[in-house]
Amino acid sequence: MKIAIIGSGNVGGALAKQWIKAGHTVLIGANLPLSEKNLKLATQIGEDRFSSIEHAVKQSEVILIATPPAVIFEIIDQIGDVSNKIIIDATNSVLKGPEPYKTVYHVLDDKTKAEVVKCFNSTGFENMLNPVYDGQGIDMFMAGDSEKAKSVAKTLALDAGFGACIDFGKSDKVELLEKFALSWINLAILQGHGRDMAFKVVRR
Secondary structure, eight states: OEEEEEOOSHHHHHHHHHHHHTTOEEEEEOOSSOOHHHHHHHHHHOGGGEEOHHHHHHTOSEEEEOSOGGGHHHHHHHHOOOTTOEEEEOOOOSSSOOTTSSSHHHHHHHHOOSEEEEESOSSOHHHHHOOEETTEEOEEEEEOSOHHHHHHHHHHHHHTTOSEEEEEESGGGHHHHHHHHHHHHIIIIISOOOSSOOOOOOOO
């Protein structure tokens, strides 16, 4: 797949590396000239993978949003026409959302004609770089109304090494999935269990 990543911090950078490793074509949409953070990632994946946000989106079928929620309105102004493209919302608005919307997913669903899915928001970037525990891939989770977008998110989760990508439900479960992410943050960071922990659904 041709994937544009907007937001090249820990999560965006980790998924870029995993998807490049899996054989996908990845472009990082960034403001030019590149920031120090982007230059650091460029030394790891190649500076030729960086371009303007508009160009990266135009060249891609799938767009991952991994930015602070509040900047989503600026991003929408830059991405241009995304009709029928897949947008994966990997943000979390549990601390500060894109007012007056509840989440970035809801902004994208309202202001674009893209197929939108919430995914890659429920665990730390360390687990995205290495989602395997004791030989088993941990689980990723997704929510949204577009079955097409969910199918793509599931494929990309498996390509990144996750064991499964479990459907949380439709758009009414997007906020629940963000609260699930807060549960990981609570256990891993606030309760001091450490970031090398993850969720996996087990069945009898």
